[in-house]
Amino acid sequence: MQVIKKQSGAAFKLKKGQKLKVIDPEGEQVSDMVLFNAKDRREKLSSGKTLDFEESILISTGNFLWSNRSNKMMELLEDTNGRNDFLLAPCSPETFEVMYDYEGYHPSCFENLYTNLEKFEIEPDDIPTAFNIFMNVQFDEKGKLSVDPPLSKAGDYVLFEAKIDLIVALTACAAEDSNNGSFKPIHYEILD
Numbered sequence: 001m002q003v004i005k006k007q008s009g010a011a012f013k014l015k016k017g018q019k020l021k022v023i024d025p026e027g028e029q030v031s032d033m034v035l036f037n038a039k040d041r042r043e044k045l046s047s048g049k050t051l052d053f054e055e056s057i058l059i060s061t062g063n064f065l066w067s068n069r070s071n072k073m074m075e076l077l078e079d080t081n082g083r084n085d086f087l088l089a090p091c092s093p094e095t096f097e098v099m100y101d102y103e104g105y106h107p108s109c110f111e112n113l114y115t116n117l118e119k120f121e122i123e124p125d126d127i128p129t130a131f132n133i134f135m136n137v138q139f140d141e142k143g144k145l146s147v148d149p150p151l152s153k154a155g156d157y158v159l160f161e162a163k164i165d166l167i168v169a170l171t172a173c174a175a176e177d178s179n180n181g182s183f184k185p186i187h188y189e190i191l192d
């Protein structure tokens with residue numbers, strides 16, 4: 001099992017058929033995930049394609065994550081929490097400036113994604129909307145959004161299966177609001 005320390009990230013390869021288990025060890029902790037085709041990094045995770053083909057804005061067990069080229073990248077085999085977000089971009093330095101009037105350096109998922117993906121020659125502008133595991137974004141009938149505390153409890157996990165050879169990046173989200181005000185680690189396992 002691998003540990004992503006609080007407010008940090010990791011990137012690694014996942015072969016077709018391998019499984020990835022993303023675990024919230026303490027509860028109420030979001031993990032942002034982005035995916036790229038390991039053989040052609042211009043093919044990447046697409047929120048728009050996924051919500052379109054899965055006909056839902058709530059993605060959980062039995063759903064697939066699709067690419068910008070309309071190919072299946074992952075299947076969600078198990079999801080013990082059941083609430084994930086695929087609407088919001090990864091938190092970035094600007095998130096804290098624009099939304100929270102925060103001044104000075106603040107760690108962010110965006111930074112933790114692109115710095116870990118540098119070794120695969122993936123640049124900041126390549127980062128798509130992340131699949132935000134355990135993130136609890138609620139919306140009313142007028143479309144008003146709110147970021148609520150995650151519903152995940154200690155030990156909740158999502159098990160994914162790779163449908164093609166992938167480059168995967170994962171974070172332990174660095175935003176106060178997404179994680180009910182505290183920062184915890186994320187654990188993950190690669191299973192053959």
Ligand SMILES: [Zn+2]
Nearest residue numbers: 091109173174
């Ligand atoms: Zn974040």
